[in-house]
Amino acid sequence: MSEAEITTNTGDSPNDLVENGLNKLVVKCKYCGSKILDKKLGKYILQEKELPLMQQDTRKEGEIQNEKVNQFYHVENMFTFDNIGFTHTVDCYKYLSCADCDAGPVGYYDMNSKHSYVALSRIEHA
Amino acid sequence: MAKKTYDLLFKLLLIGDSGVGKTCILFRFSDNHFTTTFISTIGIDFKIKTVELRGKKIKLQIWDTAGQERFHTITTSYYRGAMGIMLVYDISNEKTFDDIVKWLRNIDEHANEDVEKMILGNKCDMEEKRVVSKERGEAIAREHGIRFMETSAKSNINIDRAFSELAEAILDKSAGREADADHARIAVERRPSRAPPARACCS
Numbered sequence: 001m002s003e004a005e006i007t008t009n010t011g012d013s014p015n016d017l018v019e020n021g022l023n024k025l026v027v028k029c030k031y032c033g034s035k036i037l038d039k040k041l042g043k044y045i046l047q048e049k050e051l052p053l054m055q056q057d058t059r060k061e062g063e064i065q066n067e068k069v070n071q072f073y074h075v076e077n078m079f080t081f082d083n084i085g086f087t088h089t090v091d092c093y094k095y096l097s098c099a100d101c102d103a104g105p106v107g108y109y110d111m112n113s114k115h116s117y118v119a120l121s122r123i124e125h126a
Numbered sequence: 127m128a129k130k131t132y133d134l135l136f137k138l139l140l141i142g143d144s145g146v147g148k149t150c151i152l153f154r155f156s157d158n159h160f161t162t163t164f165i166s167t168i169g170i171d172f173k174i175k176t177v178e179l180r181g182k183k184i185k186l187q188i189w190d191t192a193g194q195e196r197f198h199t200i201t202t203s204y205y206r207g208a209m210g211i212m213l214v215y216d217i218s219n220e221k222t223f224d225d226i227v228k229w230l231r232n233i234d235e236h237a238n239e240d241v242e243k244m245i246l247g248n249k250c251d252m253e254e255k256r257v258v259s260k261e262r263g264e265a266i267a268r269e270h271g272i273r274f275m276e277t278s279a280k281s282n283i284n285i286d287r288a289f290s291e292l293a294e295a296i297l298d299k300s301a302g303r304e305a306d307a308d309h310a311r312i313a314v315e316r317r318p319s320r321a322p323p324a325r326a327c328c329s
């Protein structure tokens with residue numbers, strides 16, 4: 001994962017999803033609907049991060065395909081989540097996955113700060 | 127001050143010989159389309175699941191461990207703070223059943239004294255390969271005063287039920303002493319501030 005450029009700028013947050021800087025809706029798994037995070041528990045932030053794709057092309061063996069993601073919900077305490085999986089550590093990170101169907105990464109956990117970040121584009125709002 | 131989102135937090139472990147299916151129990155048996163994902167390549171360390179029991183919102187933190195002999199020191203280090211242990215054997219493998227006694231001794235030596243245990247006879251979908259009868263599983267559990275269930279990670283039989291039952295048993299244990307439970311909860315909530323300063327793991 002590449003270095004992040006953290007900006008706390010939330011000025012242009014999507015109004016239909018974010019209220020008072022927090023997720024307005026429940027965060028669920030895109031694939032199975034498992035509840036990941038309750039409303040108003042994730043802080044909306046903008047930061048550019050590279051996340052491995054959920055679906056890797058198995059023909060390109062040993063090569064991880066990433067994409068740039070920049071909208072996240074920041075969760076300070078991991079026990080705030082309703083249902084979530086944590087992978088083994090890779091460099092300084094653990095990746096987050098759906099606890100029910102194992103789809104992911106839906107975000108990452110920073111081993112140093114012990115904070116979690118859920119990518120808006122990798123989940124469903126309900 | 128952050129809003130409290132749960133009443134209790136239980137740390138649970140999966141232990142047992144190599145190959146009995148611990149990882150599959152935690153990581154949904156994937157013959158679905160997620161098999162080749164990034165996540166399955168890296169593997170799951172632990173999961174957090176929320177269950178509601180008797181009006182209490184309980185967070186389960188479930189850890190996978192490695193069964194291989196050479197990892198035993200590491201596995202043992204996971205015992206610290208565990209409130210529940212799933213002791214897994216494979217109904218199609220006699221040795222994994224015989225080793226239950228060894229694991230129980232190991233738990234006695236390293237885990238909290240009042241840790242709640244449950245024995246799981248996994249792979250019960252493989253009736254044609256069964257070598258350990260359900261009766262023998264029940265008998266050993268009874269002998270040690272532990273709960274027992276047969277499961278299949280592959281067919282998703284009894285997995286969720288097993289975890290709720292274990293959680294319920296832990297809850298029962300703490301019921302008669304609510305004060306203690308409250309104490310445990312406070313300890314959990316305070317943990318972040320007591321944790322050692324963040325270690326830079328990638329300097």
Ligand SMILES: Nc1nc2c(ncn2[C@@H]2O[C@H](COP(=O)(O)OP(=O)(O)OP(=O)(O)O)[C@@H](O)[C@H]2O)c(=O)[nH]1
Pocket residue numbers: 142143144145146147148149150151191192193194248249250251252277278279280281
């Ligand atoms: N038929 C059947 N096979 C299973 C089941 N659970 C696991 N397996 C198979 O058993 C093998 C070992 O499963 P793992 O989950 O990797 O075993 P483990 O206990 O994590 O082993 P270690 O990590 O080495 O300690 C795999 O090939 C699984 O496909 C089950 O419920 N039924």
Ligand SMILES: [Mg+2]
Pocket residue numbers: 148149150190191192193
């Ligand atoms: Mg394993």
Ligand SMILES: [Zn+2]
Pocket residue numbers: 029030031032033034098099100101102103
């Ligand atoms: Zn899911």
